[in-house]
Amino acid sequence: MSAKKWDKFAVGVLYALSIFIVLILFSLLAFILIRGLPQISWEFLTQPAKSFQVGGGIGIQLFNSFYLLFLTMLISTPLALGAAIYLSEYAKQNWLTDIIRTAIEVLSSLPSVVVGLFGFLIFVIQFDFGFSILSGALALTIFNLPLLTRTIEDSLQAIPGVQREAGLALGLSRWETVTRIILPAAIPGILTGMILAAGRIFGEAAALIYTAGQSAPALDFANWNPQSITSPLNIMRPAETLAVHIWKINSEGVMPDGAQVSAGASAVLVLAVLLFNVVARYLGKKLQKKATSA
Amino acid sequence: MKLKNSRLMLTIAFAFILTACGPVVEEESITAVGSSALQPLVEAAGEQYGAENVGKFINVQGGGSGTGLSQIAADAVEIGNSDIFAEEKDGIDASKLVDHRVAVVGITPIVTPGTGVTDVSIEELQKIFTGKITNWSELGGKDLPITVLNRASGSGTRATFEQWVLEEGQNSIITQEQESSGTVRQIVANTPGTISYVAFSYVNDDVEALTINGVEPTDENVKTNEWLIWSYEHMYTHGEPTGLTKEFIDYIMSDDIQATLIGALGYIPTSQMEVERDVEGNTVPVE
Amino acid sequence: MEEIQAKLLGNSKKGRLEKLGKTVSFICIAIIVFVVVSILYFVTSKGLSTFFTDGVSFWGFLTGSVWSPGNVGENGQPLVGALPMITGSFLVTLLSAVLATPFAIGAAIFMTEISPSTGKKVLQPVVELLVGIPSVVYGFIGLTVVVPVVRSVFGGTGFGILSSTFVLFVMILPTVTSMAVDALNSVPRYYREASLAMGATRWQTIYKVVLRSAMPGLLTAVVFGMARAFGEALAVQMVIGNAALMPTSLVTPASTLTSILTMSMGNTVMGTLENNVLWSLALILMIMALFFNILTRWIGKKGAMK
Numbered sequence: 001m002s003a004k005k006w007d008k009f010a011v012g013v014l015y016a017l018s019i020f021i022v023l024i025l026f027s028l029l030a031f032i033l034i035r036g037l038p039q040i041s042w043e044f045l046t047q048p049a050k051s052f053q054v055g056g057g058i059g060i061q062l063f064n065s066f067y068l069l070f071l072t073m074l075i076s077t078p079l080a081l082g083a084a085i086y087l088s089e090y091a092k093q094n095w096l097t098d099i100i101r102t103a104i105e106v107l108s109s110l111p112s113v114v115v116g117l118f119g120f121l122i123f124v125i126q127f128d129f130g131f132s133i134l135s136g137a138l139a140l141t142i143f144n145l146p147l148l149t150r151t152i153e154d155s156l157q158a159i160p161g162v163q164r165e166a167g168l169a170l171g172l173s174r175w176e177t178v179t180r181i182i183l184p185a186a187i188p189g190i191l192t193g194m195i196l197a198a199g200r201i202f203g204e205a206a207a208l209i210y211t212a213g214q215s216a217p218a219l220d221f222a223n224w225n226p227q228s229i230t231s232p233l234n235i236m237r238p239a240e241t242l243a244v245h246i247w248k249i250n251s252e253g254v255m256p257d258g259a260q261v262s263a264g265a266s267a268v269l270v271l272a273v274l275l276f277n278v279v280a281r282y283l284g285k286k287l288q289k290k291a292t293s294a
Numbered sequence: 295m296k297l298k299n300s301r302l303m304l305t306i307a308f309a310f311i312l313t314a315c316g317p318v319v320e321e322e323s324i325t326a327v328g329s330s331a332l333q334p335l336v337e338a339a340g341e342q343y344g345a346e347n348v349g350k351f352i353n354v355q356g357g358g359s360g361t362g363l364s365q366i367a368a369d370a371v372e373i374g375n376s377d378i379f380a381e382e383k384d385g386i387d388a389s390k391l392v393d394h395r396v397a398v399v400g401i402t403p404i405v406t407p408g409t410g411v412t413d414v415s416i417e418e419l420q421k422i423f424t425g426k427i428t429n430w431s432e433l434g435g436k437d438l439p440i441t442v443l444n445r446a447s448g449s450g451t452r453a454t455f456e457q458w459v460l461e462e463g464q465n466s467i468i469t470q471e472q473e474s475s476g477t478v479r480q481i482v483a484n485t486p487g488t489i490s491y492v493a494f495s496y497v498n499d500d501v502e503a504l505t506i507n508g509v510e511p512t513d514e515n516v517k518t519n520e521w522l523i524w525s526y527e528h529m530y531t532h533g534e535p536t537g538l539t540k541e542f543i544d545y546i547m548s549d550d551i552q553a554t555l556i557g558a559l560g561y562i563p564t565s566q567m568e569v570e571r572d573v574e575g576n577t578v579p580v581e
Numbered sequence: 582m583e584e585i586q587a588k589l590l591g592n593s594k595k596g597r598l599e600k601l602g603k604t605v606s607f608i609c610i611a612i613i614v615f616v617v618v619s620i621l622y623f624v625t626s627k628g629l630s631t632f633f634t635d636g637v638s639f640w641g642f643l644t645g646s647v648w649s650p651g652n653v654g655e656n657g658q659p660l661v662g663a664l665p666m667i668t669g670s671f672l673v674t675l676l677s678a679v680l681a682t683p684f685a686i687g688a689a690i691f692m693t694e695i696s697p698s699t700g701k702k703v704l705q706p707v708v709e710l711l712v713g714i715p716s717v718v719y720g721f722i723g724l725t726v727v728v729p730v731v732r733s734v735f736g737g738t739g740f741g742i743l744s745s746t747f748v749l750f751v752m753i754l755p756t757v758t759s760m761a762v763d764a765l766n767s768v769p770r771y772y773r774e775a776s777l778a779m780g781a782t783r784w785q786t787i788y789k790v791v792l793r794s795a796m797p798g799l800l801t802a803v804v805f806g807m808a809r810a811f812g813e814a815l816a817v818q819m820v821i822g823n824a825a826l827m828p829t830s831l832v833t834p835a836s837t838l839t840s841i842l843t844m845s846m847g848n849t850v851m852g853t854l855e856n857n858v859l860w861s862l863a864l865i866l867m868i869m870a871l872f873f874n875i876l877t878r879w880i881g882k883k884g885a886m887k
Contacts, residue, residue, distance in 0.1 A: 007782035014695055017687030018704070021758070024751060025707050031722060032714070052338060052559065082609025090603055091610075100610070102878075103617045106870045108805075110620070111812035111839045114863045117846060118620055125370050130325060131355050142620065145613055158767055173595045175602030196712050196759070203715030206815055206843065213355045215337060217344070229321050229351050238353050243715040247815065248356075250721060253476025253496060254334050254559075266718045273710055330847075358847025360856075368851075384651075385853035441738050446823075447651065448848030448855065465652060470740060470822040470834045473844045477819065480724065485738050 029270065036267025039260050045268070048218055049245065054257045058265050060216040063232060064133070064239040065272070068212060069201050071137040071235065076144045077194065083145075084152035089164075089178050108146030112207040115143045120210035131238040136212025143207050148197045155189025156182055184288065191284040198280075199273045205243040213238035214248050242269055322538050323351035328362015328375030329450055330474065331493060332527045335397060335559050336375060339546050342555070352542055359383070359450045366391060366530045372539045374530040377450020379573045392534055395526040396546050397561035399493045401455055402511035402523065404479070404501040406488050410435030413505045419459050422489060425467035430487060442469045443481060443490035451475065454525040455491045457575065491523075495560025513562050519569040519577055526571070527561065621867070628864030631857040637661055642861065648825035648841070650855045661858045663838070665827045667865065670837040672742050672828060673817065674810045677749035681757055682803050686792075689761035689802075694773075694787050705762070711755040720819035723748040728820055737832035740822030745837070748820050749810045757806035764798025765791060797882075804877045808870060814839035838862045 047057025091097045119139030129135045159182050167177030183190075215238050220230040229237050240248070246265050249258040326336050333356045340352030357365075359376040363386050366374025377399075380388035403419060405411070409430045414422075421427040422440060431437045444466055445452040456466060472478045475492045482488045483500035494511060497503045503511050506521070515521035535543055545551060552563040569577045631637050637659060645662020647654065654660045692700025727747050732739030768791050776786040792799070822834025823844060842862050849856040 003782045003785060007784040010784040010788070011695060014687050014691045017684050018691040021684050021688045021754065022704060022707070025711055025754070028714075028722070028751065029707065029710065031726075032718065052334070079609050079612060082606040083613045086603075086606035086610040090606060100614055102871070102874050103621065104613065105808075105874050106867060107617045107620060108808065110624075110867060110870070111814050111842065111863070113814050113839070113843045113846065114624060114866075115620070118623055122623075125365075125368075131353060142616055145616065149613060154763065173599040173602075175599045176595070178602070192709075195709060199709065199712040203712075203718075205715055205717050210357065213353070214333075215354050217351055217353070218341075229323060238355070243717060246715060247717045249476075250717065251474030251476045252330065252334060253474070253479055258476075262721075266714070269718075270710060270714060273712075273714075274706075277706060277709055356847070360848040360850050364851045383850055384855070385850040446844040446848055447649075448845060450848075465649065468647075468649065468825055470738075470824045471844060472823065473818065477724075481740075484725075484729065485732070485740075488738075 032263075032266050032270055035263040036265075036270075039264030040267060044264055049216065049261075050255075052254060052256070056255070056257075056261060058242060058245060058261070058268065060219055061240055061242045061245045061265070062268065062272075063219065064212075064216060065202060065241040065243070067232065068133055068136055068140065068208075068239060068241055069198055071133065072140040072144060072201055073194070073198065075137060076141040076148055076197075079141070080145055080148040080152055081190075083149045084156055085178055087149070088153045088156040089174060089182070104146045104149060107142075108150070112143055112204060115139055116207040116210040118142070119207065124211060130236065131211070131213030131215075132236045133212055133239045134235045136208050136239060136241075137235070139207050139211040140201050140204065143204065144197050144201055147200070148193060151193030151196065152186075152190050155186045155193060158189060159185050187288045188284050191280050195277055195280050198276055202273055202276075203243050203269060205241075205247045208241055208244050209247070212241065212244070214240050214244055216240040216245075242272075321349045321351065323353055324372035324538050324542065325353040325355065326373035326375055326529070327355045327357055327365050327371045328373075329359045329377045329527070330356040331377050331399065331450060332375040332397075332529070335527070335556065335561055336373075336529070336546070338555055338559060339551060340542070342551075343542060343545050350538060350541075358448075360448055363530065366532055369532045372531070372535075373543070376528045376530060377525055378453050379526075379528065380530055381573045382453070390532060391530045392532075394529040394531065394535075394543050394547070395564050396529050396543075397527045397556050398516060398524055398564055398567055399495070399527060399561055400511060400513065400516040400521055400524040401451055401491055401493055402497060402503045402521075403455075403489060403491045403506070404482050404497060404503050405490075406482055406484075406486050407500075407502045408436070409438060409487060409502075411504070412502070413508060415507050416459060419506070420461065420464070423456075423459060423466045424464055425469075438487040441485060441488040442467065443478060443485075443488050444469055444471045445475075445478065445491075446471050446473050449473075450525065451491065451493060455523060458523045493560070516562055517566055517568050524562075526564070624860060624863050624867055627857060627860035629861075631661070631854065631861045635659070635854045635857060637854075637858070642858075643667070646827050650845075650858050659854055659858075661854075661861075663862060663865065665825050666836050666838045666841050666862065669742065669821070669828055669835040670811060670839070670866075670869070672835075673745045673749055673821070673837060674807050676742070676746040677753060677810050678803055678807045680746065680750045681753050681806060685754055685757035685802070685806070686761050686799060688758050689765055690787055690791075692758075692762050693765040694783070694791065700762075705759070708755040708759050712759070716752065716813060716816040719748055719752050720816035723816060723820040731832065735832045737830075738822065738834065739832070740820060740834045741830075741832045742821065742828055742835050743831040744820040745817050745835075746831075748816055749813060752813065752816060753806035753809050756809055757802050760802035760805055761799055764795045764802055767798060768795050797877075800877050804873055807873060811870065811873075812839060812866065814843040818843055838866050842866075 044057045046059040048060050050056030116139060119135055123129045123135040123138050163181055164177055167181045219232045221232055223231040225231050226233040242265055246262045249255050249262045337354045340354050344351055359378055362374035362376050363380055363383050365371045367386050380386050380391050411430055411433045428440055430440055475496045478490050478492055479496050479501055482490050509515055509520050511521055516524045552565055556563050568580055570580050571577050632639050641658055642661055642663055644664055646664045647660045647662045649660040652660050692704050727744050728739035731744045772790050773786055776790045817837055818840040821840055823836045823840050824834035825836050828835040842859050845859055
C-alpha cells in the first residue's frame with residue numbers, strides 16, 4: 001500500500017474507534033439519564049431520605065456532597081499547588097525527587113478502601129474526630145492529593161521555558177515568575193485537573209464509608225451555629241454523601257423504591273459533575289483573561 | 295496571587311470553625327457501629343428517638359460485625375452492633391462486654407424461581423453447600439446446574455447459616471461471595487439456578503424461599519424454634535451502659551418499640567421467643 | 582558606601598519573598614511526602630505482621646492457591662494462599678488495559694490531530710463527565726447489563742473475569758483518553774509542521790513523529806488507567822463473583838485482591854490473622870503499583886525521542 005492509502009486507511013480506523021467510544025460513552029450516559037431524570041423533582045432534591053418508606057429525597061446527601069467537596073478542595077488545592085510548584089520549579093532533578101514522584105504515584109493507585117481504612121483508624125479513632133465531615137474531607141484529601149499534584153505539575157511543565165526565562169530576564173524572582181507568569185498561563189490546565197479531581201471526589205464512596213459515615217442526621221438549614229449537630233456547617237457531624245447513599249441503598253436493599261431513588265441519585269451526580277464542568281470552564285476563561293490581561 | 299488567596303481563605307475558615315461561638319445548644323450524641331443487618335433497625339429507632347428527644351443524637355454506622363466488635367472492645371464507640379456472640383469471634387475479649395439482645399432474625403435459603411425444587415432437607419442443603427449435589431435434578435428439579443452464592447466469610451448471616459446447616463468441621467466449598475444481602479438477592483433473582491441465604495426481611499417476589507423438611511420460614515416457626523436457622527441481634531456495650539447509651543438501649547427494648555418498629559422492619563422481638571439460646575447453641579424453653 | 586554594601590548584602594524585599602515562596606511550597610511537598618510515607622509505613626507494617634507476628638510463610642502466601650483464612654491446612658499453616666487473587670487482579674488489569682489502549686489512543690489522536698474542534702466540543706466534555714460517575718453505578722450497570730449479556734453469549738453464570746474486563750474497560754476509558762489527549766497536545770506544533778513540510782502524510786506524521794515523541798506521556802496514561810483498574814473495588818466486586826479460586830476460564834467466577842479486601846475487611850477483627858492477611862493483600866497491591874510505575878519510567882526513558 002502506498003503512503004497515501006495508508007493514510008486514508010488509518011484515518012478511517014481512527015474515525016471508527018472514536019465513533020465506537022462516543023457510542024459507548026453516550027449510551028452509558030443515556031442509560032443513567034433516561035432511568036434517572038424522571039425521578040428528579042424539586043421534592044426529590046430537597047427532601048430528606050426515608051429509609052423504609054416510599055418517596056424519600058436526597059436533599060441532605062446532596063448538600064453533604066457539595067460541602068465535602070468544597071472542604072476537600074479547600075484543603076487539598078493549596079497543598080497540591082504548593083507541592084506542584086516545588087516539584088516543577090524548585091526541585092533538583094535527582095533521585096530523591098524521582099523517589100518522591102514515584103511514591104506519590106504509588107499512593108494514587110492504592111485502592112480507595114485502603115485510604116478509607118487508614119482514615120478510619122487515624123482520623124476517626126486515633127484523632128477522635130469520629131465519623132465526621134472532617135474525617136471524610138481529610139481522607140478524601142489523601143485520596144485526591146496525588147492525582148491533583150500530578151496534573152497541576154504537568155500543566156505547569158507545559159508552559160514553555162521561554163516564559164520563565166523572560167520573567168527572570170525582567171528581574172523577577174523565581175517565585176514572582178511562578179505566581180505572576182506561569183500560574184496565570186497554566187490556569188486552564190490546573191482547572192481541568194481540578195474538575196477531574198472534583199468528579200472523582202464527588203463519586204467516591206469506598207473512602208467515605210468508614211470516615212464520613214453512612215448516616216445523614218436531619219439538618220436545620222436555619223441553624224448556622226457551626227457547633228450544633230443540626231447545623232449544615234458543622235464539620236464534626238456524620239455526613240452520608242450521594243455516592244455513599246447510592247451504595248447503601250443498593251447493598252441494603254430495604255428501601256421499597258430503592259431502585260428509583262438510586263437511578264435518580266446517579267443522574268443527579270452526573271448532572272452535578274456537568275454543572276461543575278461548565279462553571280469551572282467559564283470561570284477559568286474569565287480568570288485567565290484577567291490574570292494574563294490578554 | 296491565587297495561592298495567597300486560597301491560603302487566606304483556609305486560615306479564615308479554620309479560624310471561623312475553631313472560634314465560632316454563640317449559644318451552644320445542649321446536645322448529646324452517641325455512636326453505634328457494626329452489623330449491617332442490624333443497622334436499619336438501630337437507624338430507624340435512633341431517628342425516632344432523636345425526634346422524641348430534642349438535642350439527643352444517635353449516630354449509626356455500618357461496617358460489619360467485625361468492626362462493631364473490635365471497636366466496642368477497644369471502647370472507641372458507645373455501642374457495637376453484631377449478628378453473632380462476641381465469644382464466637384476470635385481476638386475479642388468478651389468478658390468486658392455486656393450483651394443486649396434487641397431482636398431475633400430468621401435466615402432462609404433462597405433460590406432463583408424456576409428450579410423446580412421448593413423443599414429440601416438439612417442434609418440436602420449440607421450437600422449443596424459442600425458441593426456434593428451440583429444439579430437441581432438430583433433433588434427432583436430441573437436439569438440445571440446449581441450455583442452456590444455465599445455471603446463474605448466472617449459475615450454474621452453466613453456464620454449463623456453455616457452453624458445450623460453444616461456439621462462441625464465441615465466447610466462450604468469455595469464459591470462466589472457477595473458482601474451484602476441486597477446484592478445477594480439481586481443476583482439470586484437474575485441468575486438461573488442460584489442458591490443463597492438471606493434474612494427473612496429480604497425475601498421478596500423476585501426470589502423463592504425454600505421450606506426445610508416442610509417447615510416454612512415464618513416468624514411463628516422461629517419463635518417456637520421449629521425453624522432452626524435464626525440468631526440474635528446483639529448490641530454490645532463496654533461495661534454496663536450509662537447515660538444516653540442506657541436510655542437508648544432501654545428505648546429499643548421498650549415494649550412500644552419491640553411491638554411496633556421491630557416487627558415492621560422484619561425482625562422478631564426477643565420477648566416473643568419461646569426459647570432461649572446460648573453461645574454454644576443450646577436451647578432452653580423460656581418460662 | 583556602607584549603606585550600599587548593606588543593601589547589596591542584606592536581603593531585599595524580593596529576596597525575602599522568594600525565600601518565603603520557596604519555603605511555603607517546600608512545606609507543601611513535605612506534608613504530602615509525610616502523608617505518603619505514613620500510609621506506606623502503615624500498610625507495610627500491618628501487611629508484614631502476617632508473616633512476623635502470625636508466622637505465615639511468605640512463599641506459601643504468594644504461591645498458595647487455597648484461600649480460607651480462619652482454617653488451618655494439613656501442614657498446620659493457615660490457608661491463606663493469595664495466588665488466585667493475584668492472578669485475577671493481573672488478568673483483569675492487563676485485559677482491560679489491552680482492550681482500552683487502542684480505543685483511548687485512537688480517540689485521543691482523533692481529538693488532537695484529525696478533528697480538534699469535534700474532539701473539544703463532543704468527546705472531551707463527555708469524557709470528563711464520565712470520570713465523575715461513581716464506581717458503584719458502573720458496578721450496577723455491569724450487574725444489570727454486562728453480566729446477563731456475557732451469560733447468554735459466552736455461557737456460565739456471567740460472573741467472572743470477562744465481565745470485569747468489560748466494566749473496567751469502560752471505567753478506565755475516560756481516564757486514559759483524557760490523559761492521552763494531554764500527552765499528544767504537549768507535542769510541540771513545529772514537530773508536526775516539520776514532518777508535513779518534508780512531505781510526510783498525516784498518518785506518517787502521527788505515527789512516526791507525534792506518537793513517538795508523546796510515547797512517555799501515552800504510557801503514563803495507560804499505566805494510570807491500569808492503576809485505576811488495579812485498585813478498583815466496588816465495581817469489580819459486583820461482577821467478578823468473588824470466588825477465591827484459580828481462574829480456569831474467563832467466564833468462571835474469580836476474584837481480585839481488591840474485591841476480597843473490600844468484602845472481608847468489615848467482617849474481621851483488628852489484630853487477628855484474618856485481618857492482617859487482608860493488609861498483606863493491600864501490601865501486594867502497593868508493591869505491584871510500584872512495579873508498574875518503575876516499568877513505565879524505564880520504558881518511557883527508552884522510548885523517548887532523543
